[in-house]
Amino acid sequence: MKRNSLTLAILMSCTGLASNAHADDTKLQAEVDALRAEVVELRGLVHELQSQRAPAQAASPVSGAALPNAPLPSAFAAANAVPAPAVSQPAATTAAGDAIPGTGGSGLALGANTSLWGYGQLDYNRPTKRISDTQADLTRAVIGFNHVFDENTRVYGELEWEHAVASSTDRGESEVEQLYVEHALAQNYGMRVGLTLVPLGLLNEHHEPGNFYGVERNFVEQAIIPSTWREGGVSMYGNTDWGFNWNVGIGTGPNLGAWDPAADEGRLSPLGSIHQELQLAKARDPSLYAAANWQGVPGLLLGGGVFTGKIGQGDAVLPVNRSRLILSEAHLRWQPGPFDFSALYTRGTISNTQDLNLQFLGQPTPVPKSFWGGYVQGAWRALEWGSDSSLSPFLRYEMFNTAAAYATQPQGLGTAPLPTQRVWTLGANYYLNPNVVFKVDYQKFRYEDLVLGYGNRFDLGLGYQF
């Protein structure tokens, strides 16, 4: 309504009606009615344009993040529309403006209120120096669902299998990545309760393979922001007319008591080794997060967020209760024409680790005091075939350090910080259509670490989403 009134006021001033305030009331009323009709017509045109724009958005990575805050009359009504095979169907969005995967044209509707969606990723990694370590993997297969209870309330879930086979004797995993109930309190804000993705970075909330360049997710948003990072709790989201999206939440956080100083995982991803994924999560100490994105200029996305909480979780035996995690990040994405640039920086700290690390002296993986990472990336939609297929070469440079500093230990007994890893990735995404992507890249590492899987390699990948 606000926007309609504003539009009306602008149109009124443009046509000079404001200066004719004393004109004949009947005439004025007629003109207002005519303008109203025009507004309705314009609104329809806008909607139509958005519908046409949707496939192009889908073809470009991170379509969800780049979508404007479409003021759809009801996000959920759109989500419920029976998907037509034509790719021109508009992608439905949540009230927060995020695209609902599977509603972009080819999701599977199960009745009037329920739809299924999914994505998958298959990878082939060939280390150039250790060819015997070459590996092919069905990295993940995902089935998601979206069920609408009423115009304002839905339940949304994402079920995932990693590495093809999951059993007690296999290395695959079966997991629930998202499961929450969302309730729109108004057209532009609402709340979610359940297991939700932490809204930090560019990738965590948009981790479908069509949404990122390169066969593998970038290192920074795996090692520092532990994608796919989700926590259980309550969050509120919303957006404003001027392109500002926000999301704040309170819920579970990592569990520092689960740190394993003898394992390598903590050096691969400090938070990835202690996040709980809502699996019988220790939940004494609630964590908080806040994130915001601004998309007020077409093609530009600016955002950032912070996650913080005490992560000792009331551990009765380890000296971790005073430890606090603060992870913050800022990101930028700019998509002028066929180009696509992005940059991200993130840094985390864990306080009061000295006493805990004293118990871990000599072990290979103490708890870091600080860790950070950042990357810049440029891509170019160089070739397009028809309205569906495109080829986008890209180049990415990453720097990250999962243990940039450790708390001080008695002289001579401390552990040296890890060296900062630097990775160049050169490759291309070929979109056969907006929902099927073939990928190829070469990654060059500054230093090799066989234990952590750092070594120059050639990668091939396939991804799909529907």
Add this chain to the structure above:
Amino acid sequence: MPALIAARGRRWVAVLLAFVVVGSASSAWAASTLTPELVQLGRKIFADESLSASGKMSCATCHDPKFGHAQNNELAVQSGGASLDVPGFRSVPSLRYLNFNTPFFFASDGTPTGGFNRDGRANTLVEQAERPFLAAHEMANGDATSLVDKLSRASYADAFRSMFGADVFARVDTAFLAARYALSVYESTASEFRPFSSKYDLFLKGKLKLSAQELRGYVLFNNPNKGRCAACHLSTRQANGDPPVFTDYTYDNLGVPRNAAIPANADPLYFDMGLCGPERTDLANRRDLCGQFKVPTLRNVATRKVIFHNGYFKSLREALEFYVQRDTSPQKWYPLDAAGAVLKFNDVPPLLARNVNTSEGPYNRHPGEAPALSDIEIDDVMAFLATLTDGYDPVTNTADPARDVPAQ
């Protein structure tokens, strides 16, 4: 309708009551089987010399509570039997902290794990207690009847009857089982078997600081490129928050030198090969496991009179030196043959010498290379290992496992 609701309500109340009754009955049963009286009975059996053929040997004779429930002398093996002159085959393992052990199993990667005895052939403490009562080189009762006869004449026989039935001694198998059960409850619940009273435990609780030397030793103990001891002797808290027990309950083949002090070793064809026999028989065809013995806890290791399954080493320092110098200076540990070549790994059959662990640090080195730990570093590790001794007194900065043993 209200009547129906009332009927449903009554049914729920009945179901709830049933749960309460069953629940309290089962907890009452659990409580009765773990009463202090049962622990006390186990304690008396443990210390009762009259239960042996000699009348002079109890469990505590070899598993001396004052020595961390391990042996109190420097003999490689203890002797038992009616005249205490039948030698055993292995040194005495400590019985402390065994409540954390598990039945024997192969982990998903094939690693043998758990089990009681040095070869893990007993799956429970109840099962484990059978052999010492009967074996000719230990308490030498020969059979259960002989043991139960002694039990029936013990000072605590009435207590035994009141717990297990007035006619329990007439039912030999039941009485033998009951005695072992009382022992296992005692060993797995009495605080003296798991006191966690060492200096290291106080350090883990944040109650004190380790000295600079102890901390240096701790680093060397944990460091994968130095002692690498923590790879098997886990030094950080268990997953459930319990303090570490300094073993992962797995097995390893260290190639410990043959000990001529064991009479059985006089036979050059006799080899004690742990998991694959001869005492354990079910894994005899797993030749790859020959020579593997269970990783022991290192708690109280500084108080051990002998070290390793064959008791070859009589000082902790020697044992540590062996770990790091076995491969850099093999001539220091093994005899030479007629031609002057080192007979390395002389306590396993030559064809099975390949089973000895030579791939992991600190034993992955070669003659002439520097050992993983220098002499000074060994001093530091010894200082750390001394912090694992139970019964620590912060006032005197001394530790003695005997302090955990309650007065009888």
